[in-house]
Amino acid sequence: xxxxxxxxxxxxxxxxxxxxxxxxxxxxxxxxxxxxxxxxxxxxxxxxxxxxxxxxxxxxxxxxxxxxxxxxxxxxxxxxxxxxxxxxxxxxxxxxxxxxxxxxxxxxxxxxxxxxxxxxxxxxxxxxxxxxxxxxxxxxxxxxxxxxxxxxxxxxxxxxxxxxxxxxxxxxxxxxxxxxxxxxxxxxxxxxxxxxxxxxxxxxx
Amino acid sequence: xxxxxxxxxxxxxxxxxxxxxxxxxxxxxxxxxxxxxxxxxxxxxxxxxxxxxxxxxxxxxxxxxxxxxxxxxxxxxxxxxxxxxxxxxxxxxxxxxxxxxxxxxxxxxxxxxxxxxxxxxxxxxxxxxxxxxxxxxxxxxxxxxxxxxxxxxxxxxxxxxxxxxxxxxxxxxxxxxxxxxxxxxxxxxxxxxxxxxxxxxxxxx
Amino acid sequence: xxxxxxxxxxxxxxxxxxxxxxxxxxxxxxxxxxxxxxxxxxxxxxxxxxxxxxxxxxxxxxxxxxxxxxxxxxxxxxxxxxxxxxxxxxxxxxxxxxxxxxxxxxxxxxxxxxxxxxxxxxxxxxxxxxxxxxxxxxxxxxxxxxxxxxxxxxxxxxxxxxxxxxxxxxxxxxxxxxxxxxxxxxxxxxxxxxxxxxxxxxxxx
Amino acid sequence: xxxxxxxxxxxxxxxxxxxxxxxxxxxxxxxxxxxxxxxxxxxxxxxxxxxxxxxxxxxxxxxxxxxxxxxxxxxxxxxxxxxxxxxxxxxxxxxxxxxxxxxxxxxxxxxxxxxxxxxxxxxxxxxxxxxxxxxxxxxxxxxxxxxxxxxxxxxxxxxxxxxxxxxxxxxxxxxxxxxxxxxxxxxxxxxxxxxxxxxxxxxxx
DNA sequence: TATGAATGAGCCTTCATTCAT
DNA sequence: CATGAATGAAGGCTCATTCAT
Numbered sequence: 001x002x003x004x005x006x007x008x009x010x011x012x013x014x015x016x017x018x019x020x021x022x023x024x025x026x027x028x029x030x031x032x033x034x035x036x037x038x039x040x041x042x043x044x045x046x047x048x049x050x051x052x053x054x055x056x057x058x059x060x061x062x063x064x065x066x067x068x069x070x071x072x073x074x075x076x077x078x079x080x081x082x083x084x085x086x087x088x089x090x091x092x093x094x095x096x097x098x099x100x101x102x103x104x105x106x107x108x109x110x111x112x113x114x115x116x117x118x119x120x121x122x123x124x125x126x127x128x129x130x131x132x133x134x135x136x137x138x139x140x141x142x143x144x145x146x147x148x149x150x151x152x153x154x155x156x157x158x159x160x161x162x163x164x165x166x167x168x169x170x171x172x173x174x175x176x177x178x179x180x181x182x183x184x185x186x187x188x189x190x191x192x193x194x195x196x197x198x199x200x201x202x203x204x205x
Numbered sequence: 206x207x208x209x210x211x212x213x214x215x216x217x218x219x220x221x222x223x224x225x226x227x228x229x230x231x232x233x234x235x236x237x238x239x240x241x242x243x244x245x246x247x248x249x250x251x252x253x254x255x256x257x258x259x260x261x262x263x264x265x266x267x268x269x270x271x272x273x274x275x276x277x278x279x280x281x282x283x284x285x286x287x288x289x290x291x292x293x294x295x296x297x298x299x300x301x302x303x304x305x306x307x308x309x310x311x312x313x314x315x316x317x318x319x320x321x322x323x324x325x326x327x328x329x330x331x332x333x334x335x336x337x338x339x340x341x342x343x344x345x346x347x348x349x350x351x352x353x354x355x356x357x358x359x360x361x362x363x364x365x366x367x368x369x370x371x372x373x374x375x376x377x378x379x380x381x382x383x384x385x386x387x388x389x390x391x392x393x394x395x396x397x398x399x400x401x402x403x404x405x406x407x408x409x410x
Numbered sequence: 411x412x413x414x415x416x417x418x419x420x421x422x423x424x425x426x427x428x429x430x431x432x433x434x435x436x437x438x439x440x441x442x443x444x445x446x447x448x449x450x451x452x453x454x455x456x457x458x459x460x461x462x463x464x465x466x467x468x469x470x471x472x473x474x475x476x477x478x479x480x481x482x483x484x485x486x487x488x489x490x491x492x493x494x495x496x497x498x499x500x501x502x503x504x505x506x507x508x509x510x511x512x513x514x515x516x517x518x519x520x521x522x523x524x525x526x527x528x529x530x531x532x533x534x535x536x537x538x539x540x541x542x543x544x545x546x547x548x549x550x551x552x553x554x555x556x557x558x559x560x561x562x563x564x565x566x567x568x569x570x571x572x573x574x575x576x577x578x579x580x581x582x583x584x585x586x587x588x589x590x591x592x593x594x595x596x597x598x599x600x601x602x603x604x605x606x607x608x609x610x611x612x613x614x615x
Numbered sequence: 616x617x618x619x620x621x622x623x624x625x626x627x628x629x630x631x632x633x634x635x636x637x638x639x640x641x642x643x644x645x646x647x648x649x650x651x652x653x654x655x656x657x658x659x660x661x662x663x664x665x666x667x668x669x670x671x672x673x674x675x676x677x678x679x680x681x682x683x684x685x686x687x688x689x690x691x692x693x694x695x696x697x698x699x700x701x702x703x704x705x706x707x708x709x710x711x712x713x714x715x716x717x718x719x720x721x722x723x724x725x726x727x728x729x730x731x732x733x734x735x736x737x738x739x740x741x742x743x744x745x746x747x748x749x750x751x752x753x754x755x756x757x758x759x760x761x762x763x764x765x766x767x768x769x770x771x772x773x774x775x776x777x778x779x780x781x782x783x784x785x786x787x788x789x790x791x792x793x794x795x796x797x798x799x800x801x802x803x804x805x806x807x808x809x810x811x812x813x814x815x816x817x818x819x820x
Numbered sequence: 821t822a823t824g825a826a827t828g829a830g831c832c833t834t835c836a837t838t839c840a841t
Numbered sequence: 842c843a844t845g846a847a848t849g850a851a852g853g854c855t856c857a858t859t860c861a862t
Binding site: 032033034035036037038114117118119120121122125159160163164166167169170171172173174177178185189190193194196197198200201 | 237238239240241242243319322323324325326327330364365368369371372374375376377378379380382383390394395398399401402403405406
C-alpha cells in the first residue's frame with residue numbers, strides 16, 4: 001500500500017511505483033550502512049537525487065520506509081514458505097527447500113535484513129509494529145512445524161528441537177553480516193551447510 | 206579507562222567507579238531496548254537519577270558509553286578465551302570450554318550484546334572503532350584456530366570450516382534475542398547444543 | 411480583478427469567472443474554519459476538486475484569495491452604504507437602512523467576515539493591505555457621519571458618539587460568530603435591535 | 616500548570632516562573648500582532664532573547680503558549696466574575712461591576728484578547744480546547760444570569776435579552792481592537808457607556 | 821486548461837553538550 | 842560533585858509554488 005495518493009492513470013502509476021521502489025531500495029542500503037536513526041532524510045534525498053521535500057511524494061514519513069523495507073523482506077519470504085510447506089513433500093525435503101529459499105532471499109535482500117536486525121528491538125517493543133512482528137512469527141512457526149513433523153516421523157532427531165530452531169534462525173539471520181555478493185559460497189551451499197548442522201549430518205559432501 | 210579526571214583518593218575513587226559502572230549498565234539496558242540513537246541523554250539521566258549535566262562527571266560523551274559497553278563485553282571475554290586456549294587441552298575440549306564461557310558471558314551481558322549487534326554496522330564502518338573491531342576479530346581468530354587444530358588432528362570434521370565458524374557466531378550472537386534469565390535452558394545446555402551442531406554430534410545426550 | 415490572464419472569448423470568460431468565484435467562496439469557508447495560515451493550498455485544491463497546480467489558473471497565489479475575500483466583503487457593502495447616504499433621508503432613517511444592509515451583508519458573507527476578523531491585525535499592519543484598510547475606514551467614516559448628522563440635528567443623542575460608533579462596530583462585527591443561517595432572529599431584527607441600543611430606544615417594539 | 620518539570624527549589628522556582636511569565640507575555644504580544652500561525656518560534660526566541668531551543672525549558676510546545684494565554688485571560692476574569700455575582704447586590708449594580716471588571720481586564724490584557732479573537736474559530740472547533748471553551752461559556756452564562764435576574768425583578772428591560780447579551784459581548788470583545796493605553800476614555804467610562812447602551816439608559820452623563 | 825511531480829525555504833522541535841552557580 | 846538553564850546545530854516534515862507534459 002503506497003502512500004500519499006498515488007496517481008490513478010496506469011502510465012503514471014507505473015512510473016510512480018518504480019520510483020517508490022527505488023526510494024525504498026536506496027533507503028534500505030543507507031539504513032543498513034548507517035542505521036535507521038543514523039541516516040538523515042537529507043542524506044536520503046541526496047542519495048535518491050530528489051530535493052528535500054520530493055521524497056514525500058512517495059512516502060508518508062521516515063517510518064513508512066522502515067515498514068516498506070520489512071514488508072519487502074517478509075512478505076515474499078512468507079509466501080514462498082507457504083508454497084513450500086503446502087506441497088506434499090517429506091519434511092527433510094521441505095526443510096532443504098525452505099532454508100534454500102530463505103538463505104537466497106536473505107542474501108539477495110541483505111540490506112533489508114541488516115536493517116531488520118538493527119531495528120529488531122524496536123519492532124518487538126512497539127505496538128505499531130504488530131503486523132511485521134506477526135509475519136516474523138508466522139515464518140518461524142512454519143519452520144518449527146517442519147521440524148516437528150520431521151521429528152514426529154523419525155526423519156529428524158534433535159537433542160532439543162527448539163534450540164535447533166533458534167540456532168538455525170541465528171545462523172541464517174547472521175548471514176547478511178558476512179556474505180558478499182559473488183563470494184566463495186553460493187546461497188545454496190550455505191543453506192545446505194546450515195541444514196546439515198541442524199540435522200546433524202555431514203552436509204553436501 | 207574512565208574519563209573526566211576521576212578522583213585520586215581511593216575512597217572517592219571507589220565510589221566514582223561504582224557510579225560509573227551503574228551508569229554504563231543503565232545505558233546498556235536503555236540502548237538495548239530503544240537503540241543507541243533512539244535513547245536520549247535525558248532519558249539516561251532520568252534513569253540514573255542524575256540531572257542533565259551530572260552524567261558528564263562520569264563520561265566524556267554519549268559515544269564514550271558505547272565504547273564502555275563494548276569494552277565490558279569484549280575485554281573479559283577475550284581474556285577468558287586466551288586463558289582457555291593457552292591451557293594444553295585437546296581442541297574439542299577447548300571448544301566446549303570456549304563456547305560455554307562465551308554463551309554464559311553473552312547471556313549475562315545480553316544488553317551489552319544487543320547494543321553491540323544493533324551498532325555493529327557503525328562499528329565496522331568507522332575508523333574510530335578500530336580497537337573494538339580488532340577485539341572482535343581477535344576473538345573470532347581464536348575460535349577459528351581451535352576449529353583448525355581440531356580439523357588438523359582429526360578430532361573434528363567440517364564440510365566447510367569457515368561456514369561452521371560463521372554458523373557458530375550466528376547462533377551465539379543471536380542468543381540474546383531470545384534468552385530470558387531463568388529460562389528453560391541453562392547457558393551450559395545452550396552451549397552444549399551449539400557445539401553438538403557445529404561438530405555434527407548429537408549433543409549433550 | 412482576476413489574475414493570470416483570464417480568457418478573452420466571452421463564453422470561456424464566463425466559465426472562468428464562475429470557477430474563480432467558486433474557488434474564492436470555498437477559500438472563504440475553509441479560511442473561516444481553519445484560519446488563513448491554518449489552511450493549506452492542498453486542502454483547498456482538494457475542496458475544489460482541482461489538482462495541485464490547477465488552482466493557479468484562477469488565482470495568483472494564496473494571498474490573492476485573501477484580497478478577493480476582502481473585496482467581496484467590502485466593495486458591495488461600501489457601494490450600498492454610499493447609495494443609502496446619498497439619498498436625502500433623515501439621519502435616523504439612514505442609520506436604520508445602513509445597519510440593516512450591513513447586518514444582512516455580514517450574515518450572508520459570514521465566512522468572509524470571519525476571515526476578515528481573524529486576519530484583521532495583519533491587514534492593519536502591513537502596507538500592501540492599504541486598499542482594504544481604506545475601504546474599511548471609508549465605511550466607518552460614512553457611519554460616523556450619519557451619527558454626526560443625527561447628533562447635529564438633534565434626532566440622536568450620545569453620551570459619547572465615538573464610543574457608540576465603536577460599540578456598533580463591535581456588535582455587528584461579532585454577529586458572524588454566533589448567527590446561524592435560519593436562526594431565531596432575522597438579520598432585520600438583529601439590525602433593529604442594534605440600532606435601538608445605540609440610539610437608546612426600546613427597539614422594534 | 617507549567618511544563619517541562621520546573622525546578623523544585625523555591626529560589627529557582629521563582630526565577631523559573633518569572634521567566635515563563637515573560638515568555639508568555641512576549642508570545643501574547645507577538646501573536647496579537649502577527650497571528651499565532653504567522654509568528655515563528657524563531658521570532659519568539661529572538662524576542663525573548665533566548666536561543667533556538669531555550670524556550671523549551673519553559674513551554675512544552677507552541678500550542679502550550681496559546682493555552683497559557685487563554686488561561687491568563689479567562690481564569691482571573693472568571694474568578695472575579697464569580698466573586699461579583701456571589702455578593703448580594705441588585706442585578707443592575709452587579710452588571711455595572713461585572714462589565715467594569717471585564718472591560719478593565721480586557722484592556723489590560725488586550726494582547727491576550729486579540730489572540731483569543733483570532734484563534735476563536737480553532738478554539739471552538741477542536742476538541743483539545745474544550746477547557747478553554749467551557750471557561751468562555753461559564754463567563755457568558757454568569758453574564759446572562761445577571762441580565763435574567765434584572766429582567767425578572769423588573770430592574771432591566773430588553774426587547775430581546777439574548778440579543779442584548781450578544782451585543783454586549785460584541786462591544787467588549789471588540790474593544791481591544793481600538794483602545795490604546797492612556798486613550799481618551801478610561802476603561803471605567805467605556806464600561807459605563809456599554810452598560811448604558813445595553814440597559815437603554817443615557818450612560819454616565 | 822489541467823495534471824502531478826518536484827522544489828527548496830522554512831517550520832517546530834529535539835538533543836548532546838557546556839557552564840555558572 | 843551536582844544542578845539545571847542555556848546553546849545551536851540538526852532533525853523530520855510541510856507547504857506555496859512552478860513547470861513539463
